[in-house]
Amino acid sequence: MANRQSQPQQSTADQSREPDLAIDARDVTVTYRDGTKAVRGVSLRIEKGEFFGFLGPNGAGKTTTIKSLVTLLYPTQGSVRINGYDAATDPQMVRRSIGYMAQETSIDRELTPRENLQLACKLYGVPAEQRDERIETLLDLVDLQDVADTRSEKFSGGMKKRLDAASVLVHRPPVVFLDEPTTGLDPEARLRLWEYFERINEQGTTVFLTTQYLEEADELCDRLSLLQNGQVIATGSPETLKSEFGMDVFEITLENPAEEQIERGVQAIRRIDALEDPIVRTTDDGFAIRSDRIREVASEFFSALDDAGVSVSDFDVRSPTLDDVFLALTDDSSADDDRIGTGMASMSAGEVST
């Protein structure tokens, strides 16, 4: 574990500030007054134009980190520079150069979408003669043109989110922070927002996205950091992470998925020495095994099950997903931490199928 942690967080003291970074956070630590350490030494170096993901279960410290990046919170320790401006000494310049979409949808429900966007334009001092055009474009972009003049209180969650997303872009910020923008949305609404975020990223906007959906990070991000207990436990592109930390997964469906049958199957698998201490999880209708060497021992595998008198109705070998990477990383770093366990469970349960 120690070697993994040292990778993304090299010693920061001797590195000079690079003006080209959109986000340059060093050793950000947030300790609440009651002693809770929400963020423990997070360092992030995100280049302009990147689509960066910040991934972790509930309570990992994603929101606290993002709040210290957007000047809502001063870190107890460490420094934050956004677009070259220091968040502690120059918060006003940081605020002018970013868009921030909070986890809770933030729109004025008593105002219409057009009025909400107008308000946002005014707050950021968008010149009056440019407002109308920008608002029209954004309304088109998030597909709210039809309801532009309807009060937004009765909108669906997805519509409100889309309006919120549009309202953080009126001033064309070079960096946008999105805190779990798709949590609680139905799959269709989620896909629509993804499309939208990809589009603004293609247009040059740096996007910093926190999410608890691994699939979301996999789909959208150029690079991502995995966060757990307020610490970055790995950073890299989704592909790198998968090849480095992911292991092949072998999913077995039993003909008779009775508890006793599953148990007998698992015992038989554990006796295969070549698997080298595999990670086994039982599923509804069988079990899943994670190991680097699954593909090499497949035949041994079936004969072992056969000998144990367990008949297999279906099986599937698949490459690792980010889900597996996260499970692998969190399994061995915090087997004793129950809270993380629950967080992970909710994470995989909440995944969207596309």
Place this chain on the structure above:
Amino acid sequence: MSGHDGRTVISDTAQKAPGNSATDDVRISFKRWLIKNLRNPYVVFTSLIQPVIFFVLFVEVFGAIAGSALAEALGPDISYVTYLSPAIIVMSTLSSAATSGIGLVDDMEEGMFEKMLVSPVNRSAMFFGKVLSEVTRIVVQTLLILLLGYLLLVIKNGAAFDQYLRTGVAGIVGVVFVTVIFGGAFMAYSNIVALVTRDQEATIMFANLLTFPLLFISSAFLPLGVLPKWIRTVAVLNPITYGVDGVRAIMLGRDVMTVVDVTAFSGIWNTVVPASIVLVGCNVILGTVAIRLLRHAAGSKVQ
């Protein structure tokens, strides 16, 4: 998304927003709250309909029996409509001011508060704009109640305007002034409750809890002289007494304050000056606490 390519959205992205001057920010916030208030049926009801209901009911019900008490305390030539107008004005101001915190909690719950904090908007200006919209509401409803009172008096006795408001047009300005400083204190109170509880229901509850009992233990509905002694004692500490007496002195054109005996000035000033001092004092104390709490809520310090 109907084939829209959206290319114009971020074609020139590497820039920062221009931002505004503080007066721009005040205006933006003022306008936003004015629109929100006008669209809120509850606000329209408490400002425009509730005063009418209470005014008419109180005049009809209490007016029938208040005559002798009034004559005893202030002489025979004062109608209960005139006597009650300050109470209705103060009561409506109280209802409006005491809900000021609800908007704040609403903004916090809806995330608009944070959205403002993360924008370059001037924070004091943002709050000042909101206060200004509430002051506007109070001024408008006060003027409407004055008009309503006058109409009621005309219907009942066919009186002239200076019989209703004896200090004339200057009196209107005076009434509005006392009302605003009275409202300011309770706006601060409401925001304190809002910032401490961060809860809409609590803010509404504390507002109501205060409004009615405090109104009754003051000079609002009947002269203190005819009320039980304990009420007279508590009324000295009740800011509503000072709001009502201040407005009433201006309307009746005479010193009406009985809780504190000031004779250093002449006529109505013996009421208006001490009432204003007490109310401004309340503003300073409660306002300081409210601003402190608001700073804390808007601050970026880790809590």
